[in-house]
Amino acid sequence: MPAMRDASFFGIDFTSAPSARKPIRVAAGQRQGGVVRLAGLEALGSLDAFSAWLTRPGPWVAGFDLPFGLPRELVETLGWPTGYAALMAHYAALSRAEIRDRFAAFCDARPAGAKFAHRGCDGPAGASPSMKWVNPPVAWMLHAGVPRLIAAGVHLPGLLDGDPGRVALETYPGLLARELIARRSYKSDARAAQTPERLIARKDVVDALEQGRSRLGLRLKLSHAQRDALVADASGDSLDAVLAMLQAAWAAGRPRYGWPEGVDPLEGWIASA
Template sequence: MPRAALPPVLGCDFSSSPSRRKPVVVAWGQLDAEAGTVALQGFHSFASLAQWQEFLQQQPAWVGGFDLPFALPRELVSQLGWPSDWQACMQHYASMARSEIRTLFKAFCDARPAGGKFAHRATDGPAGSSPSMKWVNPPVAWMLHAGLPRLQDVGADFPGLLRRESARVALEAYPGMLARELIGRRSYKSDDRQRQTPERAQARAELLDALQQGQHRLGLRLLADTAQLQTMAADASGDHLDAAICMLQAGWALAQHAAGHPLYGLPPGIDPLEGWIVTAPLSRP
């Protein structure tokens, strides 16, 4: 009996307000679990959220790693008196204007001591990620507000949060986690042209080399042709490289699922309101 073909994997570098200058970038590829590789097949760029959503809807099956938060901290949700069910909470959040959200979040932070202004999810420490309620630097609260409802609208399955009978599987990813494992705290990208330095270009080159060698705990090698490698190396914003890293994280999750893990490698017993970032350990390395 031949094995069923694995679905494609994708990685998404997200923007809450995309444009031609700063599009949403999706890396599309294929996992070979036996060979331990993810082959990059191409990049897609979207100057609007509607175009991005339409692309995801048109693909019948995928396992995707998306660089945007999928949930808010339980502590914040509880204090605001919002629904403790994830789907109901996200519907409530999506229905609110950003100005109203900003006012509520700012009041929450203002009432807390310095050094502990933001509430965190349990996954933030191990992943080293920003709190999902941050509305500036980076504005991940707006990424959640803009991106998650569209993923829900394409009928995606959300392991650990909301299980659906769907061939489209959405996982929260974070490229910075794998990048730090490979090149430490060195910066490899910037949207500011003044900060797009040779040092950052060198860091991107080293990161790309390590990804191709599979020199990381995910154990997957990135396969890419010369043109694709040049695209990732030349993109000083890091968007194409980040999309490829998210694709690798999605590939790892699919490999876990193919090996019999029902939650695509997410730890058992995670908070069903907060979710978990795929490939993040249970404690900070």
């Protein structure tokens, strides 16, 4: 891990089909003690732009809002490779249609209420299973994102060695948001659902982050314009990128990036879960 004073921190709100209308959002920050200052927000309109972004020189630690692994139970049932690098290469070589068919067959063979397999981190983080292909389609996010992380040669702690100056961590912004505002909804891509209640919820999240009211022990420093922009983005994508950035900054200061003992090296872990 590079010296904390030298490293930049990033949070990436990922989408598997980025566009000018719905880009990948990147929050950049610098940490001084218990304060993380938001340096800026960036929009990546394509997966090629995302791949190019990953090659920027370190030292940096980034939190990515996408799953880095699949449940071991699923992998073993399907007879897929059980080494992380081999599994990701196998997964990347499959089409979405092939993945959907295999996952659907797996689910069809299981009882109601237990259709999906889960990773060890899903429960503690309150995250969707990484094999879900709809609502939200996190399986496609893994399919689009992780092969690009591997191709860029970044370091995936506990999973795959790479450039120690460019560290990629799996994060889940909803974990931190729930700590601050419980189950209140703060975002929607649908214009009709972009309500005053969700705007107030985003403001409450930002206020709590600025005041450092989370177990991460970090306080977010914003300009007035940045605060207004985070609250105004009704999609919540900019705010999610900032939440992921704070989770990455927290994990960078922990032994093993905050991974508890006994994590399955095939499945990975969600930072701060």
